[in-house]
Amino acid sequence: MKRIAIFASGSGTNAENIIRYFQEQNTASVVQILTNNPHAKVLERAKNHKISGLSFNRTALYRSDDVLHLLQSAQIDLIVLAGFLWKFPKHILAAFPNKVVNIHPALLPKYGGKGMYGKHVHTAVIANKEKESGITIHFVNENYDEGAIIFQAKTNVIENDTPETLAEKIHQLEYKHFPEVIAQVLTNS
Numbered sequence: 001m002k003r004i005a006i007f008a009s010g011s012g013t014n015a016e017n018i019i020r021y022f023q024e025q026n027t028a029s030v031v032q033i034l035t036n037n038p039h040a041k042v043l044e045r046a047k048n049h050k051i052s053g054l055s056f057n058r059t060a061l062y063r064s065d066d067v068l069h070l071l072q073s074a075q076i077d078l079i080v081l082a083g084f085l086w087k088f089p090k091h092i093l094a095a096f097p098n099k100v101v102n103i104h105p106a107l108l109p110k111y112g113g114k115g116m117y118g119k120h121v122h123t124a125v126i127a128n129k130e131k132e133s134g135i136t137i138h139f140v141n142e143n144y145d146e147g148a149i150i151f152q153a154k155t156n157v158i159e160n161d162t163p164e165t166l167a168e169k170i171h172q173l174e175y176k177h178f179p180e181v182i183a184q185v186l187t188n189s
Contacts, residue, residue: 002028012042021179112145122163
């Protein structure tokens, strides 16, 4: 069975959705939840599902091999970034080539890059009067939101959408597609 580690910075709704999906599929399992935020609700979700959940600081991620060694010792097959807000370190990318995927709440290459996450993305999409938005699932490289695109799904942006209503549409696309695309990536790896 394939082994997944999820990195998240916040509430972990996507992480929990992925956990449940693979519990039902029985083809892979989430074995590790990692976060840069010791108060993130994702840790509570990990505990509820009896999955190891750990927080780390910048030193552990960027200046040491602590996180890398944890991933290697857990024999991780795929790393999933689900609302992880820090730039992913080069030394872990090098150890897991084409084994790190991210979801972004816009149709890349538009509205990507540093600082473009969550409400910031949705506010920019609406301010620019875009007619559609969506999600992009992509491989992670050394630059924010520039890795090879694996999958995109779209939704219409209507005149009376707010950042909150657009966020809800985007969440629905994430919940539907992210676990399925992860499963496809695991099958093809």
